[in-house]
Amino acid sequence: MNVMSNDPYTTADGRRIGGVLMEMKNITLRFGGVVAIKDISFDIREGEIRAIIGPNGAGKSSMLNVMSGFYTPTEGEVWFEGCPRPQMRPYQVARQGIARTFQNIALFQGMSTLDNIMTGRITRMNSNLLNQALWWGKAEAEETVHREAVEKIIDFLEIQHIRKTPVGRLPYGLQKRVELGRALAAEPRILLLDEPMAGMNVEEKEDMCRFILDVNDEFGTTIALIEHDMGVVMDLSDRVVVMDYGKKIGDGTPDEVRSNPEVIDAYLGVSHD
C-alpha cells in the first residue's frame, strides 16, 4: 500500500482513495502572543478517513476551525481541490462542500430532529424569504425535494423513531447522531467531526463508528475527525496526524504513528531530567 505517494489506490477493504482533496500548507495560527498552530502541513485525500489526534490543548480544534473557515490562518494557505482557497466566511466554505459537527452539541434544542436536519439543507435552498414565509411557489416544491433527502438520512442513521421529537429531550448519544445527520444533509465532500464519540458509552461508540464507516463507504464522503479514543482512531482511520503544542509530531498510517517514538513520548509522557 503506497500511502505517501499521491496516486490513487484501493484499500484492503475495497474502498477507493483518490487524489489530494484538501491540503494545509504551512498553517500558522496566532491569537495575539499565543501560537495555537505552528507551521503545520498535511493533506487529506479524496475518500479517506483522516484522524487528527493529540493531547489536550494541542491545537486540534483550532485546526478544524481553520479547515471549516471559522478561523483564518495567520500564515499559510488552505488548498481545496487543487487551488488555494481565498479568505472566506464559514457559510461560503459550507457551500463549497465542507460540513462539520461540534465538540459540544450545537443543535436547536426546541426543534424536532427532522427540522434540525432540515437546517442542514439551507445552503442548498434557493427560494426567497417571502416564498419561504408563505410556504408558496418555489418553497413548497423545494421542501419536497429536501424533505426526501432528509428522510433518506433519517433512514440511514436509523433515527425514525425520534423524527418528531424535540432534540432537547433526546439522550446525548442520539443528539450526536442528529448532529451528524445535519452535517450529512449538506451533502458535503469533506465532513469534519470534532470528537464525535466524546462522552458516549461503548454501545453508542460502536454505533457511531459504524455510521462513520458507512458514510464513508456509501456516500464516498471524505472524513476528517478529531478523537481521543485511540482504539477508535486506530481502527477507523486510514491516516493519522499527531499534534502536540501546536506542532505536527507525526503523520502516517495508524501503525506508523503507533510506533513513532515522539508520539509515544507525547502521549505517555517522558521524563525531562
Added chain:
Amino acid sequence: MIAFPPFFGAGSLCLTPGREQCRALHREEILLSQSASAGELCSIPALLARNVREYGNRPAYREKEFGIWQSWTWGEAADEIRAMALGFMALGLERGEHVAVIGRNRPAHYWAMVAVQMCGAVPVPLYQDAVAEEMAYVLDHCGARFVVCGDQEQVDKVIEVQDKIHHIEHVLYNDKRGMRKYDHTHLHWLHDIGAEGRAAHARFEPELDRRTAELTWDHTCVMLYTSGTTGKPKGVVLSNRNILETARASVEFDHLGQDEEVLAYLPMAWVGDFIFSMGQAMYAGFCVNCPESPETMMTDLREIGPTYFFAPPRIFETMLTNVMIRMEDAGDLKHALFKYFMDFAKTTGEEYGMPRYRTKRSRPTLRRRFRWFYRYAMGIGFALETLVENTVRGFFARLRHPLEARKHFRARGPLLNLYPRPLRDYFNYRTGDVLIYGPLKNTLGLSRIRVAYTAGEAIGPEIFEFYRSLGINLKQLYGQTEASVFITQQPDGEVRSDTVGVPSPGVEVKIGENGEVYYRSPGTFVKYYKNPESTADTKDPEGWVATGDAGFFEDVTGHLRIIDRAKDVGKMADGSLFAPKYVENKLKFYPDILEAVVFGAGRETCTAFINIDLTAVGNWAERNNIAYASYQELAAHPRVLETIGAHVAEVNRSVAEDDILSGCQIHRFLVLHKELDADDGEMTRTRKVRRNIIAEKYADLVAALYDGSESVYTETEVTYEDGRKGRIKATLQICDAAVENPKHKRQEAA
C-alpha cells in the same frame, strides 16, 4: 340546547339494527361470497388471485418508508409476488422444498412467502432476533436451500452458520444497505430476483401456473417453529386446510370485512402473525400495514388506527403504564376529569362504549336516508319540545313557590334529572367520550378498533377493565401454534378477564382426567416435521391434541378457564396444589412488577424471584427523590423492596381467599439484580418464563430463599446483544413477606 345529545343518542340507539339482525345480514353476505367462488379457494395463491379479481384496486399492503406510507394495491402486490415466484423458479426452487424467511414485518417478506407457495414450496418464517446458534438449529432442521433475509444483520447470521450447514445455496436479501462489499456469487437482492423473473417469464410461466394450480387443501401452507418453552424448537407443519379453515371461521366469528386495517408488528415467525396478516388478510381481503421500524410501532399504530388489533398483554400493560405515568404529570383539572370519567366508565363503558357493527352496505338507499332524516328530525323536535316545556314550567313553578322550587331543582341536579337513568348515563358517557375517552384512544392509536384480541398470557383484570371501559372491544382468546391459533375465544358481549371464552367455531374441546385441556379442529396441525415421536405424544390417532394447559369449563357460562401449564401444576410437601402461574400473574398485575417466578413444588413453602419494571419504578423513584445509577441499584433499594413486599403481602391475602390454592402464598422473596432476558435463555422469544432453566441457573439464590439467610452473594453470566458474555455481581437482600391464614382454616378456628 343541552338536552340535544341524549335524544340523538336515543335516536341512534333505537335506529341501529339489533345485533342479531346484523349478524344475520353478515351471514347472508358471507354465504353469498362463498357460493360465488366456492371450491377453488384452497390455497393462499388462489385467494390472492380472487382478491385481485374482486378488490384489485384496493390497498393490500402499506409500509411506512422515508416518512410516508407507501401502499400497494392487490393488483400491484400480485404482480410483485408473481415476479418473485418466477425469480425463484429461475434459481431452481423445487416443489416441497423449505424456504426460510428471516426479517421484520415488511411487505416484501410476506410477498416472498406467497411467492414460495406459488412455486409449490413451503415458507418457513424464523424469529429475526434469534442468535446465530438458535438459527443454525432451525435452518439445519428444515433443510432450506434458500434463505430470504431482511437485512445485513440477518445475512451475517446466515453466513456465520454456513460453515456448519452446507445445504444453504442461495441467500436473498431485501434491504441493500451495507451489502455492497459481500461476495454475490450466492447472494441476491430480492428485487433483482424479481427483475430476473420478469425477464424470464416466458420460460417459467407455464411451469409456475401448473405448480400453483396443483395446490390442494392437503399441501403444506407453512411450517412454523414453536418458540421452544421446553427444549428444542419443533417444526409445526400446517396445511392449507388448517390455515384457511381457521381464517374463514375466525373472520366470520368477528365479521371481518375487506375494509379492516391491521398493523403487522408481531414476529413473522409467530403463528398469530401468519393467521392475522396472511390467512385472515387474504381470506377477508383487508389491508396489512407494516411499521417503519420496531421503535416507531406506537407512532405508526396511531397513524394507521387499526380496526382489528392483536397484542399480547405486555403491550397493553406498557400502554397503560405510560398513560398513568403521564396522567401523574398532568394538571389538576385534567387529572380530576380523567379520574371522574374513568371511574364512571368502569360501570357504564361495557354498555355504552362498545363499537357497533356497521351494516356492510356501502351506499345507503334513498329510502333509508329519508327514514334516518325523519327519525333524527323527530328526535330533535321532541328534545326541543321537552326543553321548552320544562323551562316554561320551571319558570312558573319558581314564580309561585320560590323556596320549594329551588330545593326541588337542586335535588334533581343540573340536568333536572329529566331523563331516566340509562339516558343520563348515556349522555354522561358521550361527554366523557368527547373529553377523555376519545382523545385518549386517539393518543393510543386505538380510536377505530372494532375487535382487539389479547392472548398468550393472563391479562390483569384492571388492565382489561381499563380498555373495555374506554369502549375498546378487547377480548381474550386461547390458542397455540398447533391449533393454527384459535381454540377458544370470547364472543361479543360475553367478555370477562378471567376466562378465555367458548370454543371457536369448528373446534371441539374436552378436559382430560388430570384437568388438561384437549382439542380437535380443522386447524389442528398435520405433524411435527421430522419428529414422529413428538407428533404421536401430542396428537392421538383420533386427532385430539393435548394443550399442556390445565383448565376447566365454567358450568353456567360454558367458558373455559385456564389455571396453569399442566406440568407446572404440582404438589407442595403437604400435598396441597401448587400453581405457580396463578400467583405470578397476580404479582405481575402490579405495574411495579415486570416478571415473577414462583418456586415451591415439593417444598413446605413458596418463594419468589421478582423483576421490577424499570419504567414504573424509575418514575416512582424520580417522584420520591431516590437516586439510582443502574437497574441493579434501583432493584436493591430498601424502599423498593418495601413496596414490593407490600404487593406480595396483598397477593398473599388474595391467594388465601382461594380454597384450593391457598398453600401458594409467598413466604420469602428476592428482587433480581437483572431483567430476565431471552438472550440469556431465561425466557422464550415470545417472553415466556423458562422456569426450569431459571431454577438451574440461579440455584444458589433458590437455596438461599429456603435456608433462611438474610442476604446472598451471586455472580451471573449475561449475554449482550452481539453475543458476547459478561458477568454481573450482586449481593441480594432476601425479604420475608406477610402471610395470611387461609380462609378455610380461619373458619375452622372460628
